[in-house]
Every structure is written in C-alpha cells, then in structure tokens.
Amino acid sequence: MKVGVxxxxxxxxxxxxxxxxxxAAPLEIRGPKHLEDVDALIIPGGESTTILKLAESLGVxxxxxxxxxxxxxxxxxxxxxxxxxxxxxxGRDDQNPLGSIDIDVRRNGYxxxxxxxxxxxxxxxFETPFRGVFIRAPLVxxxxxxxxxxxxxxxxxxxxxxxxxMTTSFHPELVSDGRIHELFLELxxxxx
Amino acid sequence: MAKDPxxxxxxxxxxxxxxxxxxxxxxxxxxxxGVIMDVVDAEQARIAEDAGASAVMALxxxxxxxxxxxxxxxxxxPEMIEGIKxxxxxxxxxxxxxxxFAEAQILQSLEVDYIDESEVLTPADETHHIDKWAFEVPFVxxxxxxxxxxxxxxxxxxxxxxxxxxxxGNIVEAVRHIRSITGDIRKITQADSAELFDWAKKLQxxxxxxxxxxxxxxxxxxxxxxxxxxxxxDASLVMQLGxxxxxxxxxxxxxxxxxxxxxxxxxxxxNFADADKLAKVSHGLGEAMPGLEIENLETxxxxxxx
Numbered sequence: 001m002k003v004g005v006x007x008x009x010x011x012x013x014x015x016x017x018x019x020x021x022x023x024a025a026p027l028e029i030r031g032p033k034h035l036e037d038v039d040a041l042i043i044p045g046g047e048s049t050t051i052l053k054l055a056e057s058l059g060v061x062x063x064x065x066x067x068x069x070x071x072x073x074x075x076x077x078x079x080x081x082x083x084x085x086x087x088x089x090x091g092r093d094d095q096n097p098l099g100s101i102d103i104d105v106r107r108n109g110y111x112x113x114x115x116x117x118x119x120x121x122x123x124x125x126f127e128t129p130f131r132g133v134f135i136r137a138p139l140v141x142x143x144x145x146x147x148x149x150x151x152x153x154x155x156x157x158x159x160x161x162x163x164x165x166m167t168t169s170f171h172p173e174l175v176s177d178g179r180i181h182e183l184f185l186e187l188x189x190x191x192x
Numbered sequence: 193m194a195k196d197p198x199x200x201x202x203x204x205x206x207x208x209x210x211x212x213x214x215x216x217x218x219x220x221x222x223x224x225x226g227v228i229m230d231v232v233d234a235e236q237a238r239i240a241e242d243a244g245a246s247a248v249m250a251l252x253x254x255x256x257x258x259x260x261x262x263x264x265x266x267x268x269x270p271e272m273i274e275g276i277k278x279x280x281x282x283x284x285x286x287x288x289x290x291x292x293f294a295e296a297q298i299l300q301s302l303e304v305d306y307i308d309e310s311e312v313l314t315p316a317d318e319t320h321h322i323d324k325w326a327f328e329v330p331f332v333x334x335x336x337x338x339x340x341x342x343x344x345x346x347x348x349x350x351x352x353x354x355x356x357x358x359x360x361g362n363i364v365e366a367v368r369h370i371r372s373i374t375g376d377i378r379k380i381t382q383a384d385s386a387e388l389f390d391w392a393k394k395l396q397x398x399x400x401x402x403x404x405x406x407x408x409x410x411x412x413x414x415x416x417x418x419x420x421x422x423x424x425x426d427a428s429l430v431m432q433l434g435x436x437x438x439x440x441x442x443x444x445x446x447x448x449x450x451x452x453x454x455x456x457x458x459x460x461x462x463n464f465a466d467a468d469k470l471a472k473v474s475h476g477l478g479e480a481m482p483g484l485e486i487e488n489l490e491t492x493x494x495x496x497x498x
Contacts, residue, residue, distance in 0.1 A: 008462050009246055011221040030463060045222050047246040047282050054244060054462055092281055107281055113305035114328055116215045117208040135218045174218050
C-alpha cells in the first residue's frame with residue numbers, strides 16, 4: 001500500500017508517521033513523477049494558498065485533479081479539505097480549488113488562531129469520541145447531496161465523505177489516534 | 193443536512209477548549225515546510241502571500257533598518273498590524289520585546305496568530321522572559337543553543353527558531369545555532385539515563401525536557417530557522433541541517449526583485465534537497481540584499497535573551 005502525502009508545505013511529516021503506524025508505506029509527493037505509483041493520497045494541513053500555488057508551479061495540480069477524478073482515494077485535512085473543495089468562500093480571488101468533493105468551505109470559518117480549539121467528536125462507527133483539533137479551521141458551509149457527513153460540530157459538518165474522498169476540518173494527524181487514518185486506508189483499499 | 197443519518201450527534205454539543213498546548217503547537221506544525229516573511233505594510237504582505245508565504249511577520253522596520261537607524265525598537269503600531277491582518281488570509285505574526293508582557297497582551301488583544309518574543313526589538317527585561325503559559329495566543333522564541341531553546345519551551349514557547357544575526361544577510365550565525373541545537377539533540381539520544389542529569393545541569397534546562405528528547409530524538413516543538421537568509425541556497429542549507437521552516441526578514445524586501453526572490457525561496461524550501469530544482473529557481477533573481485560581516489557589527493542581536 002503506497003500512500004502519497006503531498007509534501008509541498010504543512011504537516012506532511014505527521015501524516016507520514018500515522019501512515020507508517022497504520023502499516024502503509026508513505027511517500028512524500030513534491031512533483032508529478034512522485035504521483036505515478038501511489039495507490040492513495042493525503043493532502044495535509046498547512047496554508048491552502050501556499051499549497052495550491054506550489055501545486056501549480058511545480059506541475060502537480062492537473063495530474064492530481066485527473067487522478068482523483070479517476071478514482072484515486074484521497075484524504076484532505078484542513079487546508080487539504082480546502083484544496084479538494086468545490087468553492088472557497090473568503091479566500092483569495094485567484095484561489096481555485098480542485099473541485100473534487102461537493103462541498104463549499106469558508107476559510108478560517110471558525111476564526112483566527114485565538115479561536116482555534118479542541119473538542120470531542122462523535123464519529124459514526126467509533127465506539128469512543130475522537131479528539132478533534134481545529135486550527136484556524138475551515139467551515140463547511142454547504143455539503144452536496146452525495147456527501148455523507150460522518151461528524152459535525154454544532155451542526156456544521158467536520159468530517160465528510162464522497163465516494164473515495166474524505167475530508168476533515170480538524171487534524172487527525174496531531175492526536176496519536178490512528179482511527180481516521182485506518183478508516184481512510186480501509187476505504188481506499190477495501191475492494192483491491 | 194436533512195439527509196444526515198447521524199443527526200443525533202447534534203444533541204451532544206461539543207465542548208470547545210481553546211488555547212491548549214495542542215492547539216498552540218498545532219499551528220506551528222501547520223507552518224512547517226514554509227516561509228514566513230517580514231513585511232512592513234499591507235502591500236508587502238500581499239506580495240508575500242502572492243509568492244506563497246505561509247505566514248507574515250508584521251513589523252515597522254525590517255531588521256536591517258532597525259540596525260541602521262539605531263534607537264529603541266518596540267512593538268509595531270496596532271493600526272499597521274490591523275492593516276496587514278485585513279490584507280491577507282494567511283496567519284499574521286507580530287513581535288513583542290523580550291520580557292514585555294504588556295506588549296504581548298496588546299498583541300493578543302489584536303488577535304495576531306503568533307507572537308515572536310524577539311531579540312530584534314530592544315529587550316524590556318534583563319532577567320525575565322515573558323511567562324508564555326499565561327497567554328492563549330502561541331509564542332515563538334529565538335535560541336542560539338539547546339539550553340536556551342528548552343528554557344523558552346519551559347516558559348511556554350510553542351515554536352523555536354534560531355536567532356541568526358538578523359538584518360545582516362549573513363547565514364553563518366543561524367547555521368551555528370541550528371547545528372548547536374541539532375548536534376546536542378543527537379548527543380542526548382546517545383546518553384545513558386545517569387548522563388541526562390548532567391545534561392540538564394550543563395544546559396540549565398528542566399530534566400523532564402532532556403528526558404523527553406532522549407526518547408524522541410527531537411525538540412518537543414518545531415524548530416525553524418531565522419536570521420540572515422537571503423537566497424534560495426540559504427533556505428536549502430538550513431533545511432538540510434534540520435530546520436523545519438524558514439523566516440526571511442530583510443532578505444526579501446531589501447533585494448532587487450522582492451516578488452521573484454520571495455517565490456524562489458518558497459520553492460527552494462519545498463524542494464530543499466533537490467539540487468536541480470534549486471539551480472532552476474536561483475536563476476536571474478537580481479541582486480540579493482547587501483550583506484554584513486558579523487565581526488564588524490556594533491550590536492549583536494543574538495546576544496540578547498538568556
């Protein structure tokens with residue numbers, strides 16, 4: 001199971017650690033040729049403006065978008081969710097997301113760093129709560145009808161799935177609890 | 193949300209906890225692999241964001257001007273910080289003087305995303321750094337060696353950067369600081385349990401932090417490099433030495449073509465180990481900022497702090 005972690009900017013090393021613990025082989029993706037032999041991908045948290053800009057200038061954006069459309073399983077956390085969304089509210093005018101999952105997100109929708117928070121999340125299928133860490137987190141303002149909401153905070157979706165695409169507003173890579181990475185790997189490799 | 197099969201969870205309102213260590217250190221994790229740029233106004237902030245900066249540091253004068261102008265350097269005018277905050281979508285940091293907790297309180301009230309308790313400004317206290325545990329906003333602090341880094345962490349810093357020698361365009365000091373910190377971490381991972389007590393004494397640092405390093409082989413918080421970075425090659429050098437991100441101060445807006453240089457340093461930081469990419473982004477950047485020899489300096493900023 002080769003799982004790529006988009007390593008343009010952000011908390012990619014923490015995702016790689018979680019993947020190793022879950023028994024997958026993480027690969028850092030910095031250019032188009034790295035994308036060739038991955039079976040699944042994680043887009044980490046970081047700054048979405050930086051990640052989208054580098055994806056464009058380093059020539060990975062189009063390939064990434066095509067591969068996800070063709071069924072590459074992908075998990076996007078925080079900035080990664082923004083990158084995968086259909087529309088960005090309160091972003092920069094020139095910030096075009098990949099449009100892979102049918103959600104609209106508001107950047108820093110939960111506020112600036114002072115409003116960043118932790119909270120226990122009830123996630124479908126988990127026996128005990130999952131500690132969600134929200135850092136200048138994006139708010140899902142709209143989730144389309146094909147999007148399954150796996151967890152919410154105060155009525156807003158924070159964990160979404162559409163086919164083989166998963167997104168979280170929070171950071172599962174920061175809490176030493178591998179259940180979301182395991183769930184993603186199950187989703188990614190269930191049929192193969 | 194009418195279709196949501198897990199509607200029942202809405203009845204369990206999540207309890208939000210703000211200002212925790214996880215939340216404060218978490219933002220530092222998100223800034224990894226990126227470039228944090230010093231900016232003095234909204235226009236520079238936009239140029240920085242356009243170039244792919246992962247955060248900006250709002251300050252009135254970049255370090256090379258502070259060095260030139262002399263006098264007391266203080267926290268920036270709140271109006272200028274507000275202007276920069278509203279100009280960009282990325283995190284905004286600002287500097288408080290060492291020990292000046294009132295400046296830090298004001299910066300927290302302005303809702304900056306990170307406070308840099310910085311030796312670039314004139315220190316306000318000769319003995320005490322700010323008690324950073326008392327704040328909900330996270331702090332970054334400079335360090336020249338591991339002992340200093342661990343003292344700052346014990347005071348509540350959530351991110352450590354080298355001090356370098358700000359405003360010189362000379363990387364030699366930052367290299368010394370990063371090598372000293374990472375070198376001592378490597379030695380501590382080889383020490384036996386009895387030797388750790390001696391390390392704590394030698395570094396004048398809390399024993400539990402030394403013991404943590406001996407187990408994990410890394411600082412408890414991310415370590416970034418600051419001070420003297422002027423070229424894409426400088427960024428690559430310090431990243432290869434173990435820095436996880438770079439701060440660039442005067443190096444961008446004191447160069448001939450700031451926008452292009454900013455973008456080149458961002459790309460160099462992502463591809464820090466790829467010499468072909470580094471060669472490509474280093475082409476035709478125009479003049480770098482003028483550099484200064486460390487031994488000719490009147491003021492050594494990195495000597496500030498204890």
